[in-house]
Amino acid sequence: MNLILLAPDELDGQRAVLADARRLKHLHDVHRARPGDELTVGVMNDRVGRATLVELDAHRAVFELGTLAAAPPPALPVHLVLALPRPRMLARTLEHVTALGVKRLTLLHTKRVEKSYWQSPELNIDKIHQHFLLGLEQARDTVWPEIELIKGFRPFIEQRLPALMKDHRGLVAHPGMPNACPRQVSEQTLLLVGPEGGFIDWEVEQLLEAGCEGIHLGARILRVETAVTALLSKLF
Amino acid sequence: MNLILLAPDELDGQRAVLADARRLKHLHDVHRARPGDELTVGVMNDRVGRATLVELDAHRAVFELGTLAAAPPPALPVHLVLALPRPRMLARTLEHVTALGVKRLTLLHTKRVEKSYWQSPELNIDKIHQHFLLGLEQARDTVWPEIELIKGFRPFIEQRLPALMKDHRGLVAHPGMPNACPRQVSEQTLLLVGPEGGFIDWEVEQLLEAGCEGIHLGARILRVETAVTALLSKLF
Known part of the structure; x- marks a missing residue:
């Protein structure tokens, strides 16, 4: 604290x-x-x-x-879309990304997300808020993140993604994509990270067709919580 | 796996x-x-x-x-010196840094490391090796990391650091240091990360006097496991 x-x-x-x-x-x-x-x-x-x-x-x-005059630390210019990780990984990831300055977060269903994860008590909004609070206390931040849960990949692609792509640079992190993760990006970025096991090919195709760039983190396969911190740290 | x-x-x-x-x-x-x-x-x-x-x-x-012809993924050009984190944080950090490609690791005592941490079963070499194994399996790596435990800060400064500084660029990560963490470093780097609560001023002075550069990660205070992944991802 x-x-x-x-x-x-x-x-x-x-x-x-x-x-x-x-x-x-x-x-x-x-x-x-x-x-x-x-x-x-x-x-x-x-x-x-x-x-x-x-x-x-x-x-x-x-x-x-005393006089409360200081601004909280700057937020990252990112909207993070995360395929729902397994519950314990979710808990830690929420704290990491909140501490790092993510303010807009979407948890998304994809093919390789186990359906049972959507029933986890970790998705209780009070639990999520507790992780946000711990992340903010850790990083000396005051700005509450926004979160949305989207339980279908196709509704996300059809109803949510087009609006997001209007004012974001879309990046889909996936092993084997042609370009390395860019560095020191300052524009508003939409960052999509797949589940353990990755997006399926069809999902990657849909994201690329919608205008996202495919990026990778190199030959090492990382756990979701490590990968998300690594991506945010390289990007911003 | x-x-x-x-x-x-x-x-x-x-x-x-x-x-x-x-x-x-x-x-x-x-x-x-x-x-x-x-x-x-x-x-x-x-x-x-x-x-x-x-x-x-x-x-x-x-x-x-079959034919085992592929090289393992490249290692990071870093020797990581980590003030001993509390046991659960240590366990996760060992897996993160192994997956990220750290091959040389020193766990160090500093003033703000609780002495009881040195008695933790997590420091049992079999436990440490188990975390290395999980990190290597995760990242598809085969190269076993080296680890040393140094239970005194002064012996480290006097007996270990001078040799390390001969062939490494020394970086001490500490809030409030003048320079931001450098990016895309390719030279052999010695990265020192303090405990929860940070190095004490005297320790930072000793490291700077030995030729290390002070670097910071911005206004946000991060947990050790998040900070280490963020530093390695920015640096390499």
Whole structure:
């Protein structure tokens, strides 16, 4: 928790009051915080600054806010479309990509996504939000990501992709594509990453026909969570 | 398991015989392999190619090797020095960096590494080797990484670093350093990454005095496993 992210209902003028067990425990056990300590705070979707802890007990923490003048770190210019990974991989990947600055995320069904993954409790919106929160706290960010779940590949291609391609450079990451992952891209990018086992040929064809460029990460086959971090780090 | 890594004692002329439970289970349950199937195999520290499964039962799998002519994927030109992460993070990080192609790894004690981490069962050499194996199988690599554990920062600076700096470009990744992480480096690189909480100032000074360049990953504070993948992906 490198930043304490304050929700609007936790603010009270120049004060903020936290009462949730997770953050109180973290303040006690990890920060070993005491009244008088200064910590980094940020207001949801807004500015970042310092705050002084004025009260801390088992039930609540009260902060006196300083001037919150700093902008959160810049977001990545990317819309990430991820074939739904298996649940444990999803959980970690959500935290990685949130910490890296992804703000627009689509989880997509493709042929090689196991259908049972769509029933996983990890897709509960509260669980997803918890991973977003941990990612933002880690990276000292305040800007909440948007997520959408699209449970069919064809509806995505027909109804969602054409609008996205209007204002994004589309990149489909897939082993064996002709071009290496580009570097230091600044334009708005739509990045599509397949499931464990990859997109099927027909899916790749559909994406290329829609105007996406095929890119690869070299001869090494990486796990989804490693590949996504590697792609975002090379691209931006 | 994108490649079956064959140890020398599993080879018998043009045949290979596996008898360990983990890989037999994977062949049964994940590959759903049957005699006649072709799979990718590689010989430890040697070539990669295809092999035909000729027998599979609960106790062993027998492969008939084709021509193993392909080189394993290129290694990264890096020696990675990692302040010892907490055990679960270590386990995942070892798999990520092995899959990414790191072949020389030092786990180092620094001031902010909790001493108890050095007693973790994750540091058992068999556990470490298991992570190497999973990383190599993932990335279709055959070349076994080297690892050393150095339990003191001062001995590292005094006895190990001078020799490493003779034939490496030293980079210390630390928030707040003046230069962004360089891109597409081809020279032999020594990359040093601090623990959760970072190097202490004195450690950074020692590394800079020894000739390392300080580099950063931007305003976002990343977890060690994310940061290491991001650094390796930007650098190479």
